[in-house]
Amino acid sequence: MFKKSLFILLISSFVLTITAAVPAQMAPEKETPEIKETFQLPALENPDSWSIVVVPDIQTYVKQIENHGILDLMLAWIVRRRAELNIQQVLFTGDLVFQNDFGMICQKPGVRFEKGGSLRDLISDEQWQATSRLLERLDGNVPYVLCTGNHDYGMKSAENRNSFFPKYFPVDRNPLTRSQLVGCASNTFGIKTLETSAYEFTAPHPDGRKFLIITLPFAPTDNDLEWAKTIAGLERFADHFGIVLTHSYLRANGERIQKEKYPLSKAGGNAGEAIFQKLVFPAKNIRLVVCGHVCRADSWEHSAGFSMAQNSSGKNVAQMVFNTQAIGGGFSGNGGDGWLRRLEFMPDRKTIKATTFSPFFAASPSTVHLAWKTDNRNCFTFELE
Secondary structure, three states, X not given: OHHHHHHHHHHHHHHHHHHHHOOHHHOOOOOOXXXXXHOOOOOOOOOOOEEEEXXXXXXXXXXXXXXXXXXXXXXXXXXXXXXXXXXXXEEEOOOOOOOOOOOOOOOOOXXXXXXXXXXXXXXXXXXXXXXXXXXXXXXXXOOEEEOOOHXXXXXXXXOOOOXXXXXXXXXXXXXXXXXXXXXXXXOOOOOEEEEEEEEEEEOOOOOOOEEEEEEOOOOOOHHHHHHHHHHHOOHHHOOOEEXXXXXXXXXXXXXXXXXXXXXXXXXXXXXHHHHHHHHHOOOOOEEEEEEOOOOOOOOHHHOEEEEXXXXXXXXXXXXXXXXXXXXXXXXXXXXXXXOEEEEEEOOOOOEEEEEEEOHHHHOOOOOHHHOEEOOOOOOEEEEOO
């Protein structure tokens, strides 16, 4: 009897000890029904509006296999929401890969890359294959326009103008984009590619305006800018709403980039201010410039920005930079926390609303409260009459 009582006492003491050792933070969290009740998926503010979606630099999603699923989720979300958000275009801001032509560097056994690389990084050809495979989600489902970034050239970052971009993204790849293609300029090697190209589409009813999108490669040459200026100046596009999509143009503080450090920049490539002076300012129909490129680890202040300028005819030109590649763990993080920028074009034909949303965070009830960025850097309205 004594032994049985002693045993029960010991067990009770053990249970009390374990219970006391459990930290408070391990207690079950209370339900937060208010989050579920207030969370809303993106929707058109006006049923007659339509959307353009901007996908920021994808290089950090692509370079690591474990990040591919986030980009795939983002693109699948775009396809699924195309009808309800009336998505007419998807714009990619460049840096489609982390390294264009950088193979395996075996300095020591088991090391794939030099300083600045990671054992988790895919080699360059694997990165291009991954980008191509992931973007197949959009082919035949939604038009999309790409521009090339500094990491899409040379070996690691714009040492020269060699790029595998034309191999993986030929002019006829996506039939929906191919039907909008106006033309392509010849690249440095005399081959016509989508690196410098132009597209035309008509906004849905009741807007009905004609739009012209011109893409420029990273550090565009004077020939690239002259070709783009000629296209923008054609009489058939005089009344179009012109958009320039290029990788590097604006800093997050709203100032255009004056000078860059890359070999291509030093070899005659134009930076943001020169792009403005040689193309955007003289053109009467270019009203919006979209770019990526600039960022800082986990800093929205250095990854998104907006400013207005005036062209030679006195019309306002909106300038927008959006690049979240280092949000979500820095440059070796998850690729950007799944953030997308949506531009809603209102039926008054002048108002545009920018919102920032993450399908990645929205995918789980436990993270939906993180799925929107509502500060004035990421949610704002502007007018272009």
